[in-house]
Amino acid sequence: MKIKNAFVRTDKPAGEVWVWLTGLGLAIGLFMILFLLAIIAWNGFNYFWPKKVVEITLSEEDGYLFRGGPTVAGVITQERGMIVENLAPNQGYLLDQATDNPDYLREIQLYTGNRDVYGQTFAYLNKGKIESIEQPKGILMVERLEWGNAILFPRKLVFADGTEVSVEDPEFDQVLRRELSVVRERRSVLDELERRQMGRINLRIDRARNELRYFNSLPVLSERQASERADYQDRIERLNAELQPLLDESDRLRAKQQQVTFHFVLPDGAERSQPMGDVVNFYYPNAMSVFDRWSWFFFKIWEFLTDYPREANTEGGIFPALFGTLVMTILMSLAVTPFGVLAAVYLREYAKQGPLVSAVRISINNLAGVPAIVFGVFGLGFFIHVVGAQIDNWFFPRMVAINTPVFGTGGILWASLTLALMTVPVVIVATEEALAAVPRGVREGSLACGASKWQTIQRLVLPASSPGILTGLILAMARGAGEVAPLLLVGVMALAPSLPVDDLFPFIHLDRKFMHLGFHIYIVALQSPDTEATKPLVFASTLVLIMLVVVLNLTAILIRNHLRKKYMSSTF
Amino acid sequence: MSHSIRTNRNVMTKQADAANDSDAELRGDIIQIKDYNFFYDQNSQVLFNLNMEIPERKVTAFIGPSGCGKSTLLRNLNRMNDLIDGIRHEGDILIDGHSIYDPLLEVISLRKRIGMVFQKSNPFPKTIYENIVYSLRVAGRSKKSELDETVERSLKAAALWDEVKDRLNQSAFGLSGGQMQRLCIARAIANSPEILLMDEPCSALDPIATGKIEELIHELKKDYTIVIVTHNMQQAARVSDRTAFFYLGKLIEYNDTESIFMNPKNPQTEAYVSGRFG
Ligand SMILES: Nc1ncnc2c1ncn2[C@@H]1O[C@H](COP(=O)(O)OP(=O)(O)OP(=O)(O)O)[C@@H](O)[C@H]1O
Ligand SMILES: [Mg+2]
Numbered sequence: 001m002k003i004k005n006a007f008v009r010t011d012k013p014a015g016e017v018w019v020w021l022t023g024l025g026l027a028i029g030l031f032m033i034l035f036l037l038a039i040i041a042w043n044g045f046n047y048f049w050p051k052k053v054v055e056i057t058l059s060e061e062d063g064y065l066f067r068g069g070p071t072v073a074g075v076i077t078q079e080r081g082m083i084v085e086n087l088a089p090n091q092g093y094l095l096d097q098a099t100d101n102p103d104y105l106r107e108i109q110l111y112t113g114n115r116d117v118y119g120q121t122f123a124y125l126n127k128g129k130i131e132s133i134e135q136p137k138g139i140l141m142v143e144r145l146e147w148g149n150a151i152l153f154p155r156k157l158v159f160a161d162g163t164e165v166s167v168e169d170p171e172f173d174q175v176l177r178r179e180l181s182v183v184r185e186r187r188s189v190l191d192e193l194e195r196r197q198m199g200r201i202n203l204r205i206d207r208a209r210n211e212l213r214y215f216n217s218l219p220v221l222s223e224r225q226a227s228e229r230a231d232y233q234d235r236i237e238r239l240n241a242e243l244q245p246l247l248d249e250s251d252r253l254r255a256k257q258q259q260v261t262f263h264f265v266l267p268d269g270a271e272r273s274q275p276m277g278d279v280v281n282f283y284y285p286n287a288m289s290v291f292d293r294w295s296w297f298f299f300k301i302w303e304f305l306t307d308y309p310r311e312a313n314t315e316g317g318i319f320p321a322l323f324g325t326l327v328m329t330i331l332m333s334l335a336v337t338p339f340g341v342l343a344a345v346y347l348r349e350y351a352k353q354g355p356l357v358s359a360v361r362i363s364i365n366n367l368a369g370v371p372a373i374v375f376g377v378f379g380l381g382f383f384i385h386v387v388g389a390q391i392d393n394w395f396f397p398r399m400v401a402i403n404t405p406v407f408g409t410g411g412i413l414w415a416s417l418t419l420a421l422m423t424v425p426v427v428i429v430a431t432e433e434a435l436a437a438v439p440r441g442v443r444e445g446s447l448a449c450g451a452s453k454w455q456t457i458q459r460l461v462l463p464a465s466s467p468g469i470l471t472g473l474i475l476a477m478a479r480g481a482g483e484v485a486p487l488l489l490v491g492v493m494a495l496a497p498s499l500p501v502d503d504l505f506p507f508i509h510l511d512r513k514f515m516h517l518g519f520h521i522y523i524v525a526l527q528s529p530d531t532e533a534t535k536p537l538v539f540a541s542t543l544v545l546i547m548l549v550v551v552l553n554l555t556a557i558l559i560r561n562h563l564r565k566k567y568m569s570s571t572f
Numbered sequence: 573m574s575h576s577i578r579t580n581r582n583v584m585t586k587q588a589d590a591a592n593d594s595d596a597e598l599r600g601d602i603i604q605i606k607d608y609n610f611f612y613d614q615n616s617q618v619l620f621n622l623n624m625e626i627p628e629r630k631v632t633a634f635i636g637p638s639g640c641g642k643s644t645l646l647r648n649l650n651r652m653n654d655l656i657d658g659i660r661h662e663g664d665i666l667i668d669g670h671s672i673y674d675p676l677l678e679v680i681s682l683r684k685r686i687g688m689v690f691q692k693s694n695p696f697p698k699t700i701y702e703n704i705v706y707s708l709r710v711a712g713r714s715k716k717s718e719l720d721e722t723v724e725r726s727l728k729a730a731a732l733w734d735e736v737k738d739r740l741n742q743s744a745f746g747l748s749g750g751q752m753q754r755l756c757i758a759r760a761i762a763n764s765p766e767i768l769l770m771d772e773p774c775s776a777l778d779p780i781a782t783g784k785i786e787e788l789i790h791e792l793k794k795d796y797t798i799v800i801v802t803h804n805m806q807q808a809a810r811v812s813d814r815t816a817f818f819y820l821g822k823l824i825e826y827n828d829t830e831s832i833f834m835n836p837k838n839p840q841t842e843a844y845v846s847g848r849f850g
Pocket of ligand 1: 612613616637638639640642643645656
């Protein structure tokens with residue numbers, strides 16, 4: 001037993017406590033990331049969930065009324081304590097009441113909708129003065145083309161020929177749904193007609209008009225120019241003639257949208273009506289099964305991703321912004337990868353290592369730390385004002401003459417290139433590391449086979465480093481996809497009239513301005529008239545932006561893993 | 573093979589050839605090293621005043637203690653050391669009577685004539701097939717029939733054909749260590765070089781794989797001039813015709829393998845081959 005004593009630890013190994021501290025650091029970091037994601041995911045998904053609507057009856061003591069009546073309906077979005085210091089002088093009595101019932105100092109935020117009537121989207125109610133809260137089955141949440149949602153009790157549908165279907169009619173619900181699908185169907189026909197068919201002609205009219213403007217800007221016209229001008233005039237007339245039937249058709253459809261009227265009562269008792277054509281969708285929030293709720297939830301997500309925005313981005317979907325972000329990120333990747341890889345190959349494989357190369361390398365690393373807006377300014381100053389202007393001078397002299405720059409103004413090409421420039425250091429650094437990691441044996445083996453240096457790089461070194469290059473690209477995309485600041489200067493738009501890629505020749509329109517999710521979030525959060533109402537939308541868009549980055553990265557990671565498997569170097 | 577230098581034979585080699593090869597009259601010295609000094613940088617001279625001839629279609633072994641410059645010399649034969657910054661040499665190395673340092677000579681065409689097998693097998697991250705045809709592809713040859721024929725011939729020569737003929741299009745990394753090394757040998761001979769340089773080709777292999785490769789060397793010397801660096805005295809004795817003993821960058825003794833092992837002239841050589849130092 002004596003011998004055992006020799007092994008008893010009398011000293012504690014130094015530094016044990018640091019293990020805990022380092023672990024704690026990681027835990028805090030992870031917690032913050034998860035917390036951030038959880039908040040965004042919760043609020044983002046919440047936007048799509050069909051929430052129950054409550055009808056609140058106020059106790060009429062002290063004349064506490066909502067728009068002169070005791071009832072108000074809506075979705076409870078928040079409950080919070082009132083701040084005593086902020087109470088109006090005439091509300092002092094609340095403090096006394098609150099000693100008996102603390103609810104008198106609590107406030108409920110209620111999403112009431114009906115902005116066209118109430119002038120606001122939210123009502124704030126004193127919780128202590130609420131008499132009862134009910135969930136009426138018959139209440140209807142209606143999404144409209146304008147003014148946001150309406151919360152109402154349906155009364156009747158009135159058709160063009162004067163016939164009516166009242167809510168008491170057992171078939172009312174069916175008829176209402178049928179009318180909804182009719183107007184929705186008609187609206188998509190209208191969309192197709194206006195956005196695609198008329199858009200196509202309008203684009204050509206615009207082009208011809210620009211030519212016309214050019215000829216009109218000339219002081220004197222040669223004979224040939226005069227005849228060309230006449231040609232364009234003819235063309236515009238022809239195109240307008242082509243457009244006319246489409247315009248008529250669209251007017252006819254729009255008129256039809258107004259034919260059926262929907263009559264309803266607001267929770268406060270006011271009777272109102274609206275054409276069915278204004279209704280986008282509706283649901284009975286208090287009469288949905290769990291299955292209904294989930295189907296609605298997924299349907300709304302799908303609609304959000306695929307629809308065009310309405311009402312200055314505050315309603316509807318985010319499709320153009322999502323698409324713009326995607327196209328821009330892809331263009332950026334296409335630009336940044338070859339550029340970064342070539343630079344890295346030169347730096348690592350060809351340049352003579354020395355102080356100069358080290359200096360270049362340090363500069364590249366520092367470039368990654370330059371504020372994004374600086375790149376935006378560079379993009380504006382160089383890409384747009386120098387390169388773009390020169391391209392215009394060479395290829396679009398007429399557009400320059402009428403002061404309508406094509407490439408000499410912001411566009412998706414310049415935005416992508418600016419972001420490519422911003423993220424190129426990441427790609428260079430990652431590629432250099434990957435190149436350095438290619439075993440010497442492989443290079444020597446290749447040279448011993450009689451390959452030149454370039455052949456070795458092209459056939460062995462680059463394929464073997466492709467996983468590392470993709471890692472760089474992943475980091476670049478993660479940074480580039482979410483960056484907004486530089487885009488403000490080089491071509492992003494709150495509402496772009498057209499997509500950067502479509503089915504019109506030449507299909508990819510590099511000169512077009514585009515929408516971007518990051519910018520969309522910014523304007524919806526800060527520039528919309530009612531920021532309280534758009535808050536959920538902001539979260540939803542943020543969620544989509546995160547998802548987009550995740551999806552892009554996952555794609556790259558999958559490709560990388562595939563390449564890794566293919567080029568895994570021998571280990572034995 | 574080289575016909576140009578057949579008249580240029582060295583007396584000593586001629587005798588050696590005559591001793592153990594009936595075909596001796598046709599053999600010559602394919603590599604000649606003349607007053608060769610080599611420096612990794614200004615101050616560190618690694619090879620000192622080497623003079624030696626390496627005979628055609630024979631196996632020549634380089635032996636010597638670690639760090640004595642065997643690899644350095646071998647890697648200079650196909651100018652693989654050119655990759656290293658700051659190297660410098662004096663003297664000359666002739667292959668087939670032509671200086672490998674001739675400024676008019678493309679180092680690529682030199683390397684096409686000299687295959688090299690490295691100590692650590694270095695298959696390329698490609699399929700077995702693509703590994704073999706690599707030297708043809710970089711030379712711009714891509715006729716399917718020629719490639720197929722080369723793959724079969726090289727793999728058969730490297731005694732690997734039977735083991736891999738059904739999985740030519742699988743990754744070379746799926747092979748065992750010994751198979752990989754034989755693949756590298758097959759790759760080195762795919763483009764029919766004249767000389768095959770091997771730097772400790774068996775150091776990472778077990779005795780069975782080593783035996784296979786030694787057999788292979790025996791086969792290959794019918795067609796190729798082989799220079800092999802080895803730390804294994806038995807291996808040198810088994811596979812080589814001639815042996816060169818280096819010590820501290822100097823060529824101490826160079827002779828028929830039999831003489832080196834049975835009857836070394838230099839006491840250092842004797843001490844080394846009998847295992848008393850090194
Ligand atoms: N790239 C290099 N730069 C500088 N010195 C080098 C370099 N490579 C080798 N040397 C030196 O040159 C000498 C000879 O090295 P070499 O690799 O030729 O020895 P070797 O005989 O092959 O030894 P081993 O049997 O251990 O492989 C050694 O002293 C080594 O340190
Ligand atoms: Mg060595």
